[in-house]
Amino acid sequence: MLGKRRTLGRTIDKLEVGETIHLTEKMTDKDLLLYLGLTNDNNPLYIQHDLAALTPYERPIIPTIMLVGFITSAISKYVPGPGSHVIAQHLQFPNPVYHYDTIEFDLEIVEVDVEAKTIVVSIHAMNREQQTVVEGTVSVLAPPAID
Template identity: 40%
Template sequence: MSADYSLGKTLAMIKEGDSLTVTQAIEERDIFLYLGLTNDNNPLFTQTAYAAQTEYQHAVVPQVLLAGIMTSAISKHLPGPGSNVVNISINFIQPVLHGETLTFSFKVIRVDRTRELVTLSIAAENVRQQRVLDAVILVTPPKAPTDQ
């Protein structure tokens, strides 16, 4: 039986220094889809009048939505389809405002062949080249399915 999908990079194909850059505009639609899915009613994410009274002065993007952009890039590109995120550590340096465009820079910083794990370092910047987050994500790369 043939598979109708392609797998991403296996552990043998990945090396330290491999990299990926993803640019993503964060649109209102994305934010409201996330909020609808999670039922998150934080006024800091949705209420412009409330957010204007805070230190941020504007509604901000939910942090978990930013994590989702990173894990999506991992699932799609590096290592790619079939990979599984097993640990995430994120430092949110400054808030991301609605409508901002971010550039995420991914780099493989460790390949642990014994534990079959890849460690990715991610940094994201806005168009003003301000760092908005740093992350380290551990991933198990895809493995070819075994016949049963």
């Protein structure tokens, strides 16, 4: 918003190893359609039930980049918050996420580098069947100190 100064998230000196956040996200048609429209991604595996039935997945899946979007959104909103910037990610997606799945995301700060003003956030996400759907780490540049 132009003209309105927003509060930034926590600076590097206010972040500690061991901080956690837990989020629950439901994979909705709206989210999927917004992603597909924004990216012009027309992979039939994401929307065509008849084609997906012929694959090992057996039904349409959620694009992994949508899961990354939920993670980066949590970082931008909460840990460390507004003004932070993802600079690297190392993520694996061992199991697919299907339409209408509910995913539990756990984020934990596992490293704080005060000199570089970065943190490393561990990511672990599971579906309702307690299968891991995302695991890995994200490196984040903490918000700058603005006086």
